[in-house]
Amino acid sequence: xxxxxxxxxxxxxxxxxxxxxxxxxxxxxxxxxxxxxxxxxxxxxxxxxxxxxxxxxxxxxxxxxxxxxxxxxxxxxxxxxxxxxxxxxxxxxxxxxxxxxxxxxxxxxxxxxxxxxxxxxxxxxxxxxxxxxxxxxxxxxxxxxxxxxxxxxxxxxxxxxxxxxxxxxxxxxxxxxxxxxxxxxxxxxxxxxxxxxxxxxxxxxxxxxxxxxxxxxxxxxxxxxxxxxxxxxxxxxxxxxxxxxxxxxxxxxxxxxxxxxxxxxxxxxxxxx
Amino acid sequence: xxxxxxxxxxxxxxxxxxxxxxxxxxxxxxxxxxxxxxxxxxxxxxxxxxxxxxxxxxxxxxxxxxxxxxxxxxxxxxxxxxxxxxxxxxxxxxxxxxxxxxxxxxxxxxxxxxxxxxxxxxxxxxxxxxxxxxxxxxxxxxxxxxxxxxxxxxxxxxxxxxxxxxxxxxxxxxxxxxxxxxxxxxxxxxxxxxxxxxxxxxxxxxxxxxxxxxxxxxxxxxxxxxxxxxxxxxxxxxxxxxxxxxxxxxxxxxxxxxxxxxxxxxxxxxxxx
Numbered sequence: 010x011x012x013x014x015x016x017x018x019x020x021x022x023x024x025x026x027x028x029x030x031x032x033x034x035x036x037x038x039x040x041x042x043x044x045x046x047x048x049x050x051x052x053x054x055x056x057x058x059x060x061x062x063x064x065x066x067x068x069x070x071x072x073x074x075x076x077x078x079x080x081x082x083x084x085x086x087x088x089x090x091x092x093x094x095x096x097x098x099x100x101x102x103x104x105x106x107x108x109x110x111x112x113x114x115x116x117x118x119x120x121x122x123x124x125x126x127x128x129x130x131x132x133x134x135x136x137x138x139x140x141x142x143x144x145x146x147x148x149x150x151x152x153x154x155x156x157x158x159x160x161x162x163x164x165x166x167x168x169x170x171x172x173x174x175x176x177x178x179x180x181x182x183x184x185x186x187x188x189x190x191x192x193x194x195x196x197x198x199x200x201x202x203x204x205x206x207x208x209x210x211x212x213x214x215x216x217x218x219x220x221x222x223x224x225x226x227x228x229x230x231x232x233x234x235x236x237x238x239x240x241x242x243x244x245x246x247x248x249x250x251x252x253x254x255x256x257x258x259x260x261x262x263x264x265x266x267x268x269x270x271x272x273x274x275x276x277x278x279x280x281x282x
Numbered sequence: 283x284x285x286x287x288x289x290x291x292x293x294x295x296x297x298x299x300x301x302x303x304x305x306x307x308x309x310x311x312x313x314x315x316x317x318x319x320x321x322x323x324x325x326x327x328x329x330x331x332x333x334x335x336x337x338x339x340x341x342x343x344x345x346x347x348x349x350x351x352x353x354x355x356x357x358x359x360x361x362x363x364x365x366x367x368x369x370x371x372x373x374x375x376x377x378x379x380x381x382x383x384x385x386x387x388x389x390x391x392x393x394x395x396x397x398x399x400x401x402x403x404x405x406x407x408x409x410x411x412x413x414x415x416x417x418x419x420x421x422x423x424x425x426x427x428x429x430x431x432x433x434x435x436x437x438x439x440x441x442x443x444x445x446x447x448x449x450x451x452x453x454x455x456x457x458x459x460x461x462x463x464x465x466x467x468x469x470x471x472x473x474x475x476x477x478x479x480x481x482x483x484x485x486x487x488x489x490x491x492x493x494x495x496x497x498x499x500x501x502x503x504x505x506x507x508x509x510x511x512x513x514x515x516x517x518x519x520x521x522x523x524x525x526x527x528x529x530x531x532x533x534x535x536x537x538x539x540x541x542x543x544x545x546x547x548x549x550x551x552x553x554x555x
Contacts, residue, residue, distance in 0.1 A: 055388040057330030057378055059340035062397065067340040069332035069378035070441075071393040091395075091441060105330055105342035109382075114420075115328040120344045122364075124335065147387075168343075168364060 028245035030220025037251050038235045042177035043187035046121045046169045049106050051076050051189035054144040056104040058084070060095035068095055074104065075144035077161070080185055082123065083130075083141040084160045085148050096160055100127045104162065117172040125165035125181070134159040190234045191261045199264045203229040203237075210272035215241040217278035218271070219250035234258040237271070301518035303493025310524050311508045315450035316460035319394045319442045321506075322379050324349050324462035327417040329377040331357070333368035341368055347377065348417035350434070353458055355396065356403075356414040357433045358421050369433055373400045377435065390445040398438035398454070407432040463507045464534045472537045476502040476510075483545035488514040490551035491544070492523035507531040510544070 040048065055073055062068040070092045074082040082104060086093040096102065103124035110118040130137035137159050142149055151157045167179035179187075192199075203211060208227065215224035219239055226242030227250075236253035254267040255274070313321065328346055335341040343365045347355040355377060359366040369375065376397035383391040403410035410432050415422055424430045440452035452460075465472075476484060481500065488497035492512055499515030500523075509526035525548070527540040 055383070057332075057342050057344075057380075059330075059332035059342035061334075061340050062376075066374045066397050066439075067332035067334050067372075067376060068397060069330050069342065069376045069395055071330075071378055071380045071388070071443075073388055099340075101339045103335075103340060103342045105344055107330075107344045110328070115344070115346055122342055124339050124341060166339075170344075 025246075027248035028243055030248070030250070032220045032222055034220040034251070035218065035253065038253050038257070039251070040190060040233055040235065041183075041187060042169045043167070043179045043183040044190060045119065045171055046123070046167050046179055046184055047080050047187045047189040048193045049108060049119055049121045049169070050080060050082060050123065052193040053106045053108075056082070056106045058092055058102060058104050060092045060102045061099040062091065062095055063098065068092060072104070073141075073145055073148070075141035077136060077140040080187075080189075081137075081164060082162050083137045084127070084162075085141045085145070085151065085157055086160065087151075087154065087156045088158075089156050093156070093158070096127050100160075101125070102127060102162075119169070119171045121167060121169045123162060123164045123167055123184075125163045127160040127162050130159055130161055137161045192232075192234045192258050192264050194261060195264055196232050199268070200229045200232050203232070203268065207268075207272070210268075210275065211237075211239060213275040213279050214252045214271060215239050215250050217275040217282065218252045221248065221250055222282070224250075232264060232268075234263075237268070298519075300521035301516055303521075303523070304495055305493045307493040307524070308491065308526060311526055311530070312524070313463060313506055313508065314456075314460060315442045316440070316452045316456040317463060318392065318444055319396070319440050319452055319457055320353050320460045321463040321466045322381060322392055322394045322442070323353060323355060323396065325466040326379045326381075329355070329379045331365055331375060331377050333365045333375045334372040335364065335368055336371065341365060345377070346414075346418055346421070348414035350409060350413040353460075353462075354410075354437060355435050356410045357400070357435075358414050358418070358424065358430055359433065360424075360427065360429045361431075362429050366429070366431070369400050373433075374398070375400060375435075387445075392442070392444045394440065394442045396435060396437045396440055396457075398436045400433040400435050403432055403434055410434045465505075465507045465531050465537050467534060468537055469505050472541070473502045473505050476505070476541065480541075480545070483541075483548065484510075484512060486548040486552050487525045487544060488512050488523050490548045490555065491525045494521065494523055495555070497523075505537060505541075507536075510541070 058070050058072045060068050072084050074084050088094050103122050105120055105122045107120035108118050164184055165181050167184045170176040211227040212224055215221045215227040221241045223243045224241045227239045229237055230240050231238040234257045239250045241248050241250045258267045331343050331345045333341050345357050347357050361367050376395050378393055378395045380393035381391050437454050437457055440457045443449040484500040485497055488494045488500040494514045496516045497514045500512045502510055503513050504511040507530045512523045514521050514523045531540045
């Protein structure tokens with residue numbers, strides 16, 4: 010962070026804090042910043058690329074990528090494009106992968122920058138080539154274009170921003186060692202389903218497991234392999250709460266069973282209150 | 283382009299050309315590359331930014347922006363973020379604005395890179411501040427954070443890519459002189475509406491005005507202030523066609539009237555065939 014201040018320099022008023030929990034909550038577990046970064050990269054295939062233009066100006070462009078098992082993204086770009094020529098001259102660069110904010114606040118949605126050095130894989134591209142073509146099978150058609158090359162990013166530095174107040178830096182070893190969340194592809198749909206059809210279960214979770222026995226309302230803000238983030242309404246105001254699953258979900262289609270078990274546990278605990 | 287090849291180096295097979303028109307078509311008009319660039323920038327408010335990190339690596343990140351009347355984007359970033367510190371040290375950089383590809387081919391969707399030099403507006407930010415806050419009214423809340431600054435990009439170089447085979451470079455004067463398409467905000471909805479409810483009118487346009495008297499099917503691929511891009515099905519294969527409006531649409535809500543007039547003209551011409 011090289012001498013940067015560690016928090017905003019507040020000149021004006023500070024917003025009020027949310028109401029605190031009224032009951033103790035169990036041990037929490039969240040995706041680590043490295044897991045967040047791996048998950049974002051693994052669940053997308055379009056990113057923005059920063060390379061260095063010939064005149065020394067950092068050059069932003071859009072590229073497609075595939076993800077290798079190790080977490081390295083693989084581009085397939087042409088020297089007809091400026092970014093392709095830039096990489097030939099200066100292989101250091103970065104990509105940023107951003108989640109779709111939909112109609113929400115773009116500053117409160119997740120993005121991750123991976124910086125390092127791009128290198129060409131040897132021979133026909135091997136695993137790098139396979140990773141790109143798994144994401145973009147149609148890219149095989151460009152194999153006939155001699156101006157296209159695969160480029161693998163050797164990740165040296167990672168900066169993840171999950172939204173307001175959720176951010177961290179990750180080193181290369183931490184990034185490469187982490188696993189992407191296998192449930193990421195099902196999460197948006199699962200959250201919408203919970204909010205549409207199971208708001209009673211979400212309130213029970215907030216009351217019995219989330220530390221808010223005075224909850225009158227609860228919405229699923231986010232769901233991941235470790236648990237559910239809630240926004241809880243109480244007579245004291247609105248607060249965030251977290252309810253963890255009994256065990257991390259390991260399969261892409263495992264969110265449903267884990268959520269059903271969580272709702273059952275919440276109702277049992279609520280009944281014994 | 284500094285010695286770059288002018289087209290793909292084709293090693294493999296070339297795909298077959300689409301069937302040519304069978305009738306002469308009227309004078310076409312399309313958005314210029316400068317207008318495409320201005321339109322993309324004016325109709326979005328989130329972009330990726332390329333700055334130069336302290337270690338010399340080009341750094342990609344996500345930022346919000348507002349658009350000034352002149353076409354210059356205005357960022358509002360914190361020195362707590364790496365890109366904010368990068369701009370303090372090296373004000374040269376670029377942004378890329380990309381249209382949402384939805385479920386479509388991301389390489390066939392539009393994006394534009396604006397490169398140049400970021401400068402801080404004087405005083406309280408004036409018109410630059412107003413442009414950013416018009417796009418993000420909530421950003422006014424950060425005015426209490428002393429680590430935030432407005433940065434205006436003085437555009438020096440523009441690279442627009444509309445999709446496969448649609449791309450061009452634009453100089454600063456051309457970019458600044460062009461106007462954004464006022465109908466851009468309504469275009470996606472208008473295209474969907476035409477395809478859902480007026481496919482007969484689209485076929486009539488392709489037959490009578492688009493040069494494809496053997497059209498059996500037509501879909502609106504894109505609509506803009508100057509006309510409609512069609513994908514036309516014929517017994518000879520599928521081809522792109524363009525049907526221009528009688529005059530450029532000047533108002534954000536003017537696509538409907540222009541399309542109705544075009545459909546009427548197509549039916550009249552078809553009746554006299």
